[in-house]
Amino acid sequence: MSGTFVGMPAFPEAARAAVGDQTLRGNLRHATHTIRAKRAKAVAEVSDWDQLREAGKRIKDHTLRHLDRYLVQLEERVTAAGGTVHWAADAEEANRIVAALVAETGESEVVKVKSMATQEIGLNEALEAEGVHAYETDLAELIVQLGKDRPSHILVPAIHRNRGEIRDIFRREMSEWGRPAPEGLTDTPAELAEAARVHLREKFLRAKVGVSGANFMIAETGTLVVVESEGNGRMCLTLPETLISVVGIEKILPTWRDLEVFLQTLPRSSTAERMNPYTSMWTGTTDEDGPRAFHLVLLDNGRTDTLADEVGRQALRCIRCSACLNVCPVYERAGGHAYGSVYPGPIGAILSPQLRGTASEIDASLPYASSLCGACYEVCPVAIDIPEVLVRLRERVVEGGPVVRDGNRVVLRPAKGHAAERAAMRAARWAFARPGALRAGQRLASRTRGLHPRTLPGPGRAWSATRDLPAVPAEPFRDWWQRTHGGEEAK
Amino acid sequence: MRVALFLTCVNDTLYPDTGRAVVKLLTRLGVEVDFPMAQTCCGQAHYNTGYRHEAEPLARHFSDVFGEYEAIVTPSGSCGAMVRELYPRMGERARAEGRGDTLAATLAPVVPKTYELTEFLVDVLGVTDVGAYYPRKVTYHPTCHGLRSLGLGDRPRRLLDAVKGLELVELPGADECCGFGGTFALKNPDVSAAMGADKVRNAESTGADVLCAADNSCLMHIGGTMARLETELRPVHIAEILASTEEEPAV
Numbered sequence A: 001m002s003g004t005f006v007g008m009p010a011f012p013e014a015a016r017a018a019v020g021d022q023t024l025r026g027n028l029r030h031a032t033h034t035i036r037a038k039r040a041k042a043v044a045e046v047s048d049w050d051q052l053r054e055a056g057k058r059i060k061d062h063t064l065r066h067l068d069r070y071l072v073q074l075e076e077r078v079t080a081a082g083g084t085v086h087w088a089a090d091a092e093e094a095n096r097i098v099a100a101l102v103a104e105t106g107e108s109e110v111v112k113v114k115s116m117a118t119q120e121i122g123l124n125e126a127l128e129a130e131g132v133h134a135y136e137t138d139l140a141e142l143i144v145q146l147g148k149d150r151p152s153h154i155l156v157p158a159i160h161r162n163r164g165e166i167r168d169i170f171r172r173e174m175s176e177w178g179r180p181a182p183e184g185l186t187d188t189p190a191e192l193a194e195a196a197r198v199h200l201r202e203k204f205l206r207a208k209v210g211v212s213g214a215n216f217m218i219a220e221t222g223t224l225v226v227v228e229s230e231g232n233g234r235m236c237l238t239l240p241e242t243l244i245s246v247v248g249i250e251k252i253l254p255t256w257r258d259l260e261v262f263l264q265t266l267p268r269s270s271t272a273e274r275m276n277p278y279t280s281m282w283t284g285t286t287d288e289d290g291p292r293a294f295h296l297v298l299l300d301n302g303r304t305d306t307l308a309d310e311v312g313r314q315a316l317r318c319i320r321c322s323a324c325l326n327v328c329p330v331y332e333r334a335g336g337h338a339y340g341s342v343y344p345g346p347i348g349a350i351l352s353p354q355l356r357g358t359a360s361e362i363d364a365s366l367p368y369a370s371s372l373c374g375a376c377y378e379v380c381p382v383a384i385d386i387p388e389v390l391v392r393l394r395e396r397v398v399e400g401g402p403v404v405r406d407g408n409r410v411v412l413r414p415a416k417g418h419a420a421e422r423a424a425m426r427a428a429r430w431a432f433a434r435p436g437a438l439r440a441g442q443r444l445a446s447r448t449r450g451l452h453p454r455t456l457p458g459p460g461r462a463w464s465a466t467r468d469l470p471a472v473p474a475e476p477f478r479d480w481w482q483r484t485h486g487g488e489e490a491k
Numbered sequence B: 001m002r003v004a005l006f007l008t009c010v011n012d013t014l015y016p017d018t019g020r021a022v023v024k025l026l027t028r029l030g031v032e033v034d035f036p037m038a039q040t041c042c043g044q045a046h047y048n049t050g051y052r053h054e055a056e057p058l059a060r061h062f063s064d065v066f067g068e069y070e071a072i073v074t075p076s077g078s079c080g081a082m083v084r085e086l087y088p089r090m091g092e093r094a095r096a097e098g099r100g101d102t103l104a105a106t107l108a109p110v111v112p113k114t115y116e117l118t119e120f121l122v123d124v125l126g127v128t129d130v131g132a133y134y135p136r137k138v139t140y141h142p143t144c145h146g147l148r149s150l151g152l153g154d155r156p157r158r159l160l161d162a163v164k165g166l167e168l169v170e171l172p173g174a175d176e177c178c179g180f181g182g183t184f185a186l187k188n189p190d191v192s193a194a195m196g197a198d199k200v201r202n203a204e205s206t207g208a209d210v211l212c213a214a215d216n217s218c219l220m221h222i223g224g225t226m227a228r229l230e231t232e233l234r235p236v237h238i239a240e241i242l243a244s245t246e247e248e249p250a251v
Helices: A011-020 A024-044 A047-064 A066-082 A091-105 A115-122 A123-129 A139-146 A163-177 A187-206 A230-236 A256-270 A302-305 A312-317 A322-326 A329-334 A345-356 A363-367 A375-379 A386-399 A417-431 A435-447 A459-467 A479-484 B009-014 B016-028 B043-050 B052-066 B077-096 B100-109 B117-124 B145-149 B155-162 B190-205 B217-231 B240-244
Strands: A084-088 A109-112 A131-136 A209-212 A216-218 A225-227 A243-249 A278-285 A295-301 A402-406 A408-412 B001-005 B032-034 B072-074 B114-116 B137-140 B167-169 B210-213 B234-237
Touching: A011 A024, A011 A329, A011 B190, A024 A123, A024 A256, A024 A322, A024 A329, A047 A066, A047 A312, A066 A084, A066 A295, A066 A345, A091 A209, A091 A243, A091 A295, A091 B210, A109 A230, A115 A243, A115 A295, A123 A131, A123 A209, A131 A139, A131 A243, A139 A163, A139 A187, A139 B100, A139 B240, A163 A187, A163 B217, A187 A230, A187 A295, A187 A408, A209 A230, A216 A256, A216 B217, A225 A230, A230 A278, A302 A345, A302 A402, A312 A345, A312 A386, A322 A345, A322 A375, A329 A345, A329 B190, A345 A363, A345 A375, A345 A386, A345 B001, A363 B043, A375 B032, A375 B145, A386 A402, A386 B043, A386 B052, A417 A435, A417 B043, A417 B052, A435 A479, A435 B009, A435 B072, A459 B190, A459 B217, A479 B009, A479 B016, B001 B016, B009 B016, B009 B217, B016 B210, B016 B234, B016 B240, B043 B052, B043 B077, B043 B210, B052 B100, B072 B077, B072 B117, B077 B145, B114 B117, B117 B155, B117 B240, B137 B155, B155 B167, B155 B240, B190 B217, B210 B217, B217 B234
Parallel strands: A084 A295, A109 A131, A109 A209, A209 A243, A243 A295, B001 B032, B001 B072, B072 B114, B137 B167, B137 B210, B210 B234
Antiparallel strands: A216 A225, A225 A278, A402 A408
């Protein structure tokens, strides 16, 4: 499963393999059900959860509406505090900026604290091409990196792996990257954690350059915030001489006060904790302590374009808590890799096709990777109406229409491969607009009901492969009604 | 009170028994039921698959057919949610596209008058004991749109609890989607089937004879899966349970 997400098959094909993999399904089911129950309990403890959710939504919406103003303010404050701000329009530009900054230090390795933005732009691969090794220091990210794998969950990137698999990866791979796994390593959590700790400690003490993401950026002070559970983030943020933070432009909050809301909703929604173990905040540089140089790379990569869509822009409220993944019945069966992106699950299904467009097969299939059950919306701490955005994106796939791409307004043509469906939808609409036509169809179906096959042709075959079709009744309701109640037949 | 029965195209064509049960139940409760023959489809399948512009004429047609009635009752959580939740949204989207308020104004009258069946019984008629008799062990699956879009809450359970002879058993993982999702079942058949199989296994674990829900679309998917998995369980629409009496028991 190594490599990039480019050229992924459409979601249904990718999901088929996952559904058939019993180990994977067992791992996912166990993990999502456990965290689902814990989250529900942690949220139920808070009496004003609904108000917190509404406040989070409003703060984010306000910020997005005035994003230009707050970003300029942030740049001023970061600069005043001794940092340097870089603007990156897309992945390529961001990677180029970071690679150049690392090259200036003369170093050939960096330590990283989990950053979805750098995963999104493929920074590790870009640095590797320049001869720089990037070491992931989050435990789950480490497992993924050592296993030459891809993350499959926002918060628990190695959710698809069980303890036995992790032990095997550590034994096999750790020596390739640095300190090897201890002799006779077992799959007990304490031993696995200790092996990772010792392996990582060597990296932390050696590295001169750290790369981070951020959960929040505070415009009024130029402060960045990382929320984490393991302490690896604090190591990456304080030990290196140079710190480079790559952050999506939507992660901004206007004031310190605003943090109050999210430091309550994020831990409860993600890890089901009342408060996360490590909250690190840093503002520029100081002479005596921490990195001597601080660079902030502000990443757009499709975010401004997403902001242009009045329905879809709510996806930018996301605080990456992953509550929607843990509650999603589709994610639970399909796993994270099927979504073909660093953002899996329901939020990925609306974020990826907006950030990347719907031109590729995988991106065009993502809006359909949902039964629209609404569980994701119910748990979202910033009230993103994911089903609403999914339907909006389906519309974009089948009907086309105006979108903003790279800042320009363009009109999308409907995606290929929907011609038969579109024809069927039009035919159905035509018939449904004429009650007489519907009735004629019903009568025909009733009269021929002895001839109906148990399996369907074409796209219906998938349905009848695992489910029996209902038998067509001898008399549709409207005929019965007319016979017994004498209703007027409508034309 | 006189109400219009919005049966939905799926029930009309495939599940006429549900329609007959609603008529029997409401008539027994003293409600005068009309079935406007010009009704067809609310447009949900079109809308949710991304064909919003194909759904619009169907929504207009719905308003033409039902606009004059005092109340519109439907035995389908998802079609009820289409009218109540998504018709206003269609109006907003038309406005956002610079097409003015015409669509919103056309659809507005039917929105607040449309009730899902159990909601109509509990909220409008104010009854929970509808005088039904159904001597079976029943487990209840709250369908997603009924649960989350319409917020039916415990109304269906309260109605079932009051049914004479009925033993209601809790369904594990009740709030989880059965995997139907309209065209989702066709577009993602493997995931959909896995979800359906889990739902059926959960229902089986309760030892119930009947899995009951307030939406035949979900029951079609669950029932089709039950038939394939050769379980003894049967899918039954809640209207048929509530319509059943000692004099005329449901089969």
